[in-house]
Every structure is written in C-alpha cells, then in structure tokens.
Amino acid sequence: MNQNNQLRGYVTVRRFGGYALPVSIQNLLLRNYCEQNKLSYKLPLVETHLHNNYMYLNETIKKSIKYENIGMCSIYMFPKNNAKYKLLKAEIDRKLLTFHFIFENNIVTSENLDEFYYNSSLRFLKGLNTDQQRELGLLK
Numbered sequence: 001m002n003q004n005n006q007l008r009g010y011v012t013v014r015r016f017g018g019y020a021l022p023v024s025i026q027n028l029l030l031r032n033y034c035e036q037n038k039l040s041y042k043l044p045l046v047e048t049h050l051h052n053n054y055m056y057l058n059e060t061i062k063k064s065i066k067y068e069n070i071g072m073c074s075i076y077m078f079p080k081n082n083a084k085y086k087l088l089k090a091e092i093d094r095k096l097l098t099f100h101f102i103f104e105n106n107i108v109t110s111e112n113l114d115e116f117y118y119n120s121s122l123r124f125l126k127g128l129n130t131d132q133q134r135e136l137g138l139l140k
Helices: 023-036 055-063 082-095 110-126 130-135
Strands: 006-009 040-042 069-072 098-101 106-109
Touching: 006 023, 023 040, 023 069, 055 082, 082 110, 106 110
Parallel strands: 006 040, 006 069, 069 098
Antiparallel strands: 098 106
C-alpha cells in the first residue's frame, strides 16, 4: 500500500492542550479520521507517563519512512521545550513528514511545521493564568 494512503498514529497518556483523553479515545478519534479521509490506520506506540519524556514520539518519527503521514489529536502533544522540539524537527525535515492534527483540523507538512508549532505555542501561552505560567517555570 502507498505510504500516502496510510496514517501512523501517535497517542499519549499525558495531558495536552488542556485535555486528558484516554488512549482508547485518542485511537478512536484517529481511526475515525482515517475512515473519513480514506486512510489506512497504523496503530501507534503509546507514550509512557514520565514528565517531559517524548521517547515514543521520537521513536514514531524515527520509524517513519520518507513522506509518511503521522496523526495526532493535537499539536500540543509536541514538547513545549523548544530544544526537544528542535531535535525532533531535524528528523521530521529529513523525512519530509506530514502531520494530521485532528483538534486543530489541520494537515501540516514538515516545511510548515515550525510556523504552526510556534503560533500554537503563542496561543497556548496567551491562555495561561499566572499559576499555570508559574507551574511551567515561565514566572518566578
């Protein structure tokens, strides 16, 4: 089957963008997205719940082949830490991956991912209250 007709999923047990969705619900959303868009769904690795650990996102990107599609519920599943994002982005660019973000209703190529990521980060930060900013280490 052509890789452009497949979507490799990525799910996490962590909260993202204000959501705390069980992995089974994330898989259901990705599977439904694939059905609606005539894509074949490749089951994801499941991220373990370790603070600031993106081992399986890294592994998902590493296992992907050139031009592959990766489906995620949200851009907010990417690391908030810019250095961690940049490490992932180098491999994403090398493989020319395309991301399907269900909640944002957006398909983003590797070429446009930086702009989408940074704009999403700004929207996220703008919506945080003082306690949340302090929790993330943005305020002292």
